[in-house]
Amino acid sequence: QVQLIQSGGGSVQSGGSLKLSCVVSRYIHNGYCMAWFRQRPGKEREGVAANDKDGLTNYADSVKGRFVISQDKAKNTLDLQMNKVKPENKAMYYCAADPRTSMSTVQRLGVDPMFWGQGTQVTVSS
Secondary structure, X not given: OOOEEEEEOEEEEOOOXXXXXXXXXXXXXXXXXXXXXXXXXXXXXXXXXXXOOOOOEEXXXXXXXXXXXXXXXXXXXXXXXXXOOOHHHOEEEEEEEEOOOOHHHHHHHOOOOOEEOXXXXXXXXX
């Protein structure tokens, strides 16, 4: 069983930076795609950033140029560096992992990623 344990998050001022981290319980990086999702109040869950198994990275248009997803395979971690944070970035953020090729594949299949972190709240103050 794969477990994803999240840390980081909290409150940040608009325009500031915040880092979210996700530790994976066992080595999966080469065999799984990984991603960050978020759910804003009153909205459906959406993808924020993803790394597929081939090493390609994708970002939601709204965070391109501001957020960076990164993996440290030696430490079994997946991070999301959030820069120039905006009030609309307030949400519950989740890391996720799936053994399929990419999160795009998962989405096309109409299923959820197989493994999820517990979620971490990000609040943005103006």
